[in-house]
Amino acid sequence: MTRLDLAWRTANPLPRREDGADKNARGRVFAAGGSRRVPGALALTAQAALRVGAGKVRMGTIEAAAIPLGLVMPEAGVVALPEGADGELGADAAAGINEQLESCDAFIFGPGMGGRSDVDRLTRQVIATPRAALTIVLDAAPLACAAGLETLIAAHQGRVVLTPHHGELAYLTGEEERAIGDDPERAARAAADRFGAVVVLKNARTIIAAPDGTMLVHDSDAPGLATGGSGDVLAGVIGGLLARGMAPVAAAGWGVWLHGAAGRAAAEAIGPIGFLARDLLPHLPRLLAM
Template identity: 55%
Template sequence: MSGAVRIDSAWIAANPVPVHDASGTTKNSRGRVLAIGGSRMVPGALRLTGEAALRAGAGKLQMATIASVATGLGLLVPEAGVVALAEDPDGEIIGDPQPSLRKALDGCEALIVGPGIGTTRAAAALLRIVLDDSRDDLTLVIDALALGCASELKSELEAFAGRLVFTPHHGEMAMLTGLDEDTIGNDTERVAREVSDIYNAVVVLKGSDTVIAAPTGELLHYGGGGTGLATAGSGDVLAGAIGGLLSRGATPLVAAGWGVWLHGQGGRRVATTAGPIGFLARELPPEFPRLLPQ
């Protein structure tokens, strides 16, 4: 792929993630992640995102989702704290600035918004809450349908310039840009660069080949972890991996590159034991610790 640096063992060695000293390290100093999402239709999406963040090395995880599934999600991921949010009749999060959500926002370094949310309306309401109270030490990962409302919140997103990661597949990039998917697929580098420049964000344009563009001009390419990664929940895992690495102190570009590499290499490892097709997204995060530096 022209103009792009390949994410391979050489890139990984040259761009290390933070390694925490064994002495004096606590779960808070390892990094704190908040993932917001889920709905009655997709109640388990945050399980995938949250577990990926922890497997990528985050020390502390909170998950905010609709009240009717919050307890069950907490039992499914007992390592995490859960925040129960009000929901509308359709089972989507109501974007009110609830005190519990505000408190959770104050207690994280990396925030992931989008996995499992079923409408751009709900996603936009949540993003507005986040953007109304931005902090200089908070990095934001915008995923799934939350990307569909980023264009209408462009001016608000400027407060996070340089601290944003977008993780669209081609369909979500079409929602964000108004381009059709064929146009995006035929010129992924250009589209990723343009969106990165417009939003001052690291853009991870997912596909069989993944392109990562940074507003500083870097362009990365990963050749994919196999066809098996094209499965439900795979993107939720990737968003969590990137969020976990961000919370540990990785820059947005390094977190994106490592997240894509962990996701892809994890897929390759699972494929050797489970087969190339038919493994589940939840089988990917357990591979991350084996791939991360000790």
């Protein structure tokens, strides 16, 4: 078990900043999600990806939220996708999502999604085709639908990052949540083996497990991170680093550390409890330079 300390970060450096590189060279992210219930979650994810240095971000969401989301996030493109009867992305959104995946480096799927009526089929359709140049972050409802998709996920050969909290991992694996809490290292390792993916098991003590046996741990001292939208920011940070060319386990490790450090910075500037997920975002560029 390796801690995400300075020694680890030094041994696993961030991508070099290339002077003169254009925005495409810094990586392209496509983030799909949102719903009528949570239409703004993708704005947090997109901003986080840009704040950690991704060059271009495009957001795919339900048509009713697309224009408002684009106005909130003028730095990102927006794609309107079909909506299902429950106000979530519909199964017909798969064609539009797959079209976007042909021209991006990292795909973040799930922020702001909560329904399951069409999500099972949609998730299966958008991860069915592995692309050697594409890495995927599965979050929220699509993550919850990963149970039964082990073969599809493993076919991506380690280029998928799963970001469950303890309850989501219990749903994925059929284990009792209490058993996961009693031994999160074992649970994360077993899930990484089962799905052939990097697993970020989120909690105050976050465990990162990779299929090759790598195990990382980060103990958070920022209780204010337990707030709505915090996971959407984390997904964006990891996705942005993936787009910049980091290996999945390194992107997950740096993402967890940056998220935690931003939480500490927000706590110092605002207060230990009560800062918002959006308050994490301005701290990320400075933390990248540390």
